[in-house]
Amino acid sequence: MFCLVTAVTxxxxxxxxxxxxxxAGLFGPGRYTDHSTIDVVPALxxxxxxxxxxxxxxxxxxxxDRSRALARRLHAIDRAAGATRLATLFPxxxxxxxxxxxVMETVEQxxxxxHPLGGTLWLGAPVPIALALHALACAVTSALLTHALGALTRAAVRIGLFVRGVAMVRTAAVPLFSRRRRSFATVRIHPLATRAGKRAPPFLAA
Structure with a gap:
């Protein structure tokens, strides 16, 4: 998936x-493009x-994995990101x-x-120059995305752990509140206490 993200980007x-x-004519005379970049936004x-x-x-x-601490989780993510071995994945x-x-240029044409315009027009420049520039873009994008995706993943883990912690606190608080409500609802007044106000004083009964 990392290769796909980097390649498209x-x-x-x-x-x-x-x-x-x-x-702009930097590569000499000749037609090397279709003078359109409408394919860039969908690709991004x-x-x-x-x-x-x-x-x-x-x-x-x-x-x-709930048994690991946050630091160990983030350290594992960093090691996985560093183990991508860009030199091996570059080709x-x-x-x-x-x-x-x-594909982008063919659909655009x-x-x-x-219809497709054919030839090497899809490269956007003379073949050696185009390959060199796109290889440079590949190397730079790979290095940048390695760090960017690692940072986004760590942020996603932190947010996920925070949301899960809040949900667990709320889930634990709801049963406790329910038990307290039930305990108040089940308190009753003793029957003798309810009849005490209706009885005559002892000295009048005598």
């Missing part, structure tokens, strides 16, 4: 900058949804990023021109 963030540089929305799903999936195990993330970029 890197593709969505790098694409408009690469195309803007191409449209998908990346945000994947990121939320990733945080939920990482936070749930820490919340499910997979980069391939997924390029595949995401191809169909929406604009009615």
């Amino acid at each position: 890197a593709a969505a963030l790098a694409d408009p900058f690469v195309e803007a540089a191409s449209n 929305a998908v990346a945000a949804a994947f990121a939320l799903l990733y945080v939920v999936m990482r936070a749930r195990p820490a919340l499910a 997979l993330i980069f391939i997924a990023q390029l595949a995401t970029l191809f 169909i929406a604009i021109a009615g």
Whole structure:
């Protein structure tokens, strides 16, 4: 899931900058883009949804294990985030990023021109330059998301533990309040005490 989040995010963030540089003529004459970036916002929305799903999936195990202390849970999350080994995952993330970029640009071209424009137009720049820029975006995005998703996961664990603690306190307080109400409701006055006011004084009865 981390690879998917990073790939979609890197593709969505790098694409408009690469195309803007191409449209400005920084890479020489030639048509390298379709002069549209309408695919960026939907891609970022998908990346945000994947990121939320990733945080939920990482936070749930820490919340499910009630026997651990908060510090141990957060330490486990940090170790898991640090063990992602970006150098090992980088090729997979980069391939997924390029595949995401191809899908984004192809759908965008169909929406604009009615058909794919073909060639390497989906890269947004000359092939060597485009691959280098997207690889750089992949590396930077991976490093940033490793820390950002770890921080969001730790925050989610803290919020979840706080909400669960409040719910447990309220659940424990409701039966106690109910027992007190029942104890007050069951108190009755002794029958002799209710008849004491209706009897004549002893000296008149004599």
